[in-house]
Amino acid sequence: xxxxxxxxxxxxxxxxxxxxAAPADSPKEAAEDTDEDADEAAVEAxxxxxxxPEQATMATHSLTFGDHLFLDGDWYRSISEYRRFLYLVRGxxxxxxxxxxxxxxxxxxxxxxxxxxxxxxxxxxxxxRLELRQQAxxxxxxxxxxxxxxxxxxxxxxxxxxxGGTEAKLKSEATWLLAWGHFDAGELSEARAYFxxxxxxxxxxxxxxxGVVAAxxxxxxxETKDPLLAxxxxxxxxxxxVYLGQxxxxxxxxxWNGLFIxxxxxxxLAGDWGVATVLTLMExxxxxxxxxxxxxGAYRYNRDAVRNWRDEALATWGATRELPGLHAVEGxxxxxxxxxxx
Amino acid sequence: MMRAxxxxxxxxxxxxxxxxxxxxxxTTPKELREAREAEHRRAVKAFAPFxxxxxRDVVRQGAxxxxxxxxxxxxxxxxxxxxxxxxxxxxVSPDVPEAALLAPNVVGAGLSASPLFLFSLGYQHxxxxxxxxxxxxxxxxxxxxxxxxxxHGALGILMTMDRLIQPxxxxxxxxLPEVEGYGMVRVFDPLExxxxxxxxxxxxxxxxxxxxxxxxxxxxxxxxASLTAPPPExxxx
Numbered sequence: 001x002x003x004x005x006x007x008x009x010x011x012x013x014x015x016x017x018x019x020x021a022a023p024a025d026s027p028k029e030a031a032e033d034t035d036e037d038a039d040e041a042a043v044e045a046x047x048x049x050x051x052x053p054e055q056a057t058m059a060t061h062s063l064t065f066g067d068h069l070f071l072d073g074d075w076y077r078s079i080s081e082y083r084r085f086l087y088l089v090r091g092x093x094x095x096x097x098x099x100x101x102x103x104x105x106x107x108x109x110x111x112x113x114x115x116x117x118x119x120x121x122x123x124x125x126x127x128x129r130l131e132l133r134q135q136a137x138x139x140x141x142x143x144x145x146x147x148x149x150x151x152x153x154x155x156x157x158x159x160x161x162x163x164g165g166t167e168a169k170l171k172s173e174a175t176w177l178l179a180w181g182h183f184d185a186g187e188l189s190e191a192r193a194y195f196x197x198x199x200x201x202x203x204x205x206x207x208x209x210x211g212v213v214a215a216x217x218x219x220x221x222x223e224t225k226d227p228l229l230a231x232x233x234x235x236x237x238x239x240x241x242v243y244l245g246q247x248x249x250x251x252x253x254x255x256w257n258g259l260f261i262x263x264x265x266x267x268x269l270a271g272d273w274g275v276a277t278v279l280t281l282m283e284x285x286x287x288x289x290x291x292x293x294x295x296x297g298a299y300r301y302n303r304d305a306v307r308n309w310r311d312e313a314l315a316t317w318g319a320t321r322e323l324p325g326l327h328a329v330e331g332x333x334x335x336x337x338x339x340x341x342x
Numbered sequence: 343m344m345r346a347x348x349x350x351x352x353x354x355x356x357x358x359x360x361x362x363x364x365x366x367x368x369t370t371p372k373e374l375r376e377a378r379e380a381e382h383r384r385a386v387k388a389f390a391p392f393x394x395x396x397x398r399d400v401v402r403q404g405a406x407x408x409x410x411x412x413x414x415x416x417x418x419x420x421x422x423x424x425x426x427x428x429x430x431x432x433x434v435s436p437d438v439p440e441a442a443l444l445a446p447n448v449v450g451a452g453l454s455a456s457p458l459f460l461f462s463l464g465y466q467h468x469x470x471x472x473x474x475x476x477x478x479x480x481x482x483x484x485x486x487x488x489x490x491x492x493x494h495g496a497l498g499i500l501m502t503m504d505r506l507i508q509p510x511x512x513x514x515x516x517x518l519p520e521v522e523g524y525g526m527v528r529v530f531d532p533l534e535x536x537x538x539x540x541x542x543x544x545x546x547x548x549x550x551x552x553x554x555x556x557x558x559x560x561x562x563x564x565x566x567a568s569l570t571a572p573p574p575e576x577x578x579x
């Protein structure tokens with residue numbers, strides 16, 4: 001153990017110091033820092049060696065074959081080809097950005113949400129252009145939204161929405177998905193504000209946003225059950241479940257409690273103390289379990305009412321949260337649909 | 343004379359039958375399977391002569407001396423040493439203390455001494471094997487009961503009583519999700535759905551999680567080259 005620690009210390013001491021980058025709150029601020037850091041980066045990073053003609057041909061074939069596999073729906077093999085292309089061109093050149101984004105889109109279409117988010121986050125962190133960073137952030141946010149992790153999706157969309165340099169179409173899409181992120185997280189007042197903003201803007205999502213706002217109005221009118229009332233009613237076995245609409249459980253509870261009460265009382269009256277004690281204990285369990293079940297059932301009823309309402313809103317208005325179809329945009333190359341840049 | 347001729351003809355026929363070549367190539371699925379298995383055994387013996395003696399037939403269930411096919415629910419290849427994949431790792435739940443996984447005989451002493459827990463074990467391993475699966479839920483009712491008592495003590499008994507009269511619905515207005523477990527389709531009804539004193543589980547939305555702040559480095563011109571390396575980990579809440 002001590003030897004391992006000592007070895008780790010020596011390795012850490014010999015490792016080259018990596019310059020800590022100052023965190024930037026928005027892509028715009030990051031872009032302002034670019035000019036200052038550009039000269040240092042140019043000095044520190046040696047330029048990559050030029051490709052031989054054979055390497056260039058092989059790279060072109062890899063990219064083309066990756067596109068072919070992608071458009072054929074063979075996501076994972078296409079990822080291998082894009083990675084081969086990035087390896088061959090050393091991550092530089094005009095098509096490297098698109099290949100990197102295509103890997104993210106392939107993972108997204110393969111429903112590997114977490115891996116897609118990590119890939120697109122990686123592009124956003126290492127991007128050299130503001131536009132690419134914004135598009136990668138948008139793709140990563142979409143991946144995390146589909147992964148039901150709005151706590152990761154919201155900061156990415158918010159960065160795009162609040163940044164003045166974002167293109168109008170991308171900003172509108174980011175606002176739409178940010179509103180859904182708040183919706184998924186149960187932050188309905190924030191979601192309503194963003195949906196209302198979209199409805200007022202009269203853009204692509206205006207009609208859908210109006211519909212979601214109307215659905216949000218219905219949230220306050222959901223029928224709920226009072227757990228205390230359910231528990232109080234279930235002091236008469238079965239009545240609490242009748243209040244919850246669970247007629248089958250009500251009948252079962254009333255029958256079982258009636259039978260056990262009758263049997264226990266009969267045993268007590270007959271002086272059969274052992275059987276009477278066992279039956280009484282079991283009846284206490286059934287009775288208390290029924291009261292517990294009525295209270296828990298009221299909580300479940302209220303939760304299920306919200307879930308039903310949420311499912312209906314998603315089914316009616318949430319279709320455009322999904323990624324557009326593979327061939328939804330004529331002539332769009334892989335890696336362009338995910339970033340809304342076709 | 344005629345009798346002698348008939349006897350000679352019969353002997354010729356018998357000789358022809360005995361001298362006939364073996365049956366033609368297998369045609370039925372059973373013959374094909376047997377032929378494939380025989381070929382496999384020959385190949386194993388040819389290429390692993392020192393391991394041939396270690397092979398043995400495993401009777402996983404059924405009467406003694408009578409080999410039967412493994413039952414899909416009872417037979418478990420993972421339990422035969424040297425066969426099948428290794429067992430899956432322990433599922434770590436935030437409600438189960440880590441010490442209980444590391445030293446179950448010490449921490450779980452109270453649990454294993456509980457009559458209800460012993461009853462649930464006996465029910466799972468004896469009655470269910472004899473009577474077949476009777477619980478349509480997952481976790482099964484006996485597992486639910488032992489979990490409930492382990493976590494909540496006496497309150498777990500009330501939760502189990504409630505569970506025993508639950509239908510396949512979550513409430514009067516919604517079905518429970520269906521999952522596959524222990525060889526059949528069941529409805530998923532975990533213990534957490536009964537812990538109504540945890541309000542965050544009953545909102546109808548995702549479990550609340552704090553936003554993870556996003557830290558972006560400054561834009562750098564040649565940084566895409568590092569995309570050939572795997573991207574960094576994204577923190578999970």
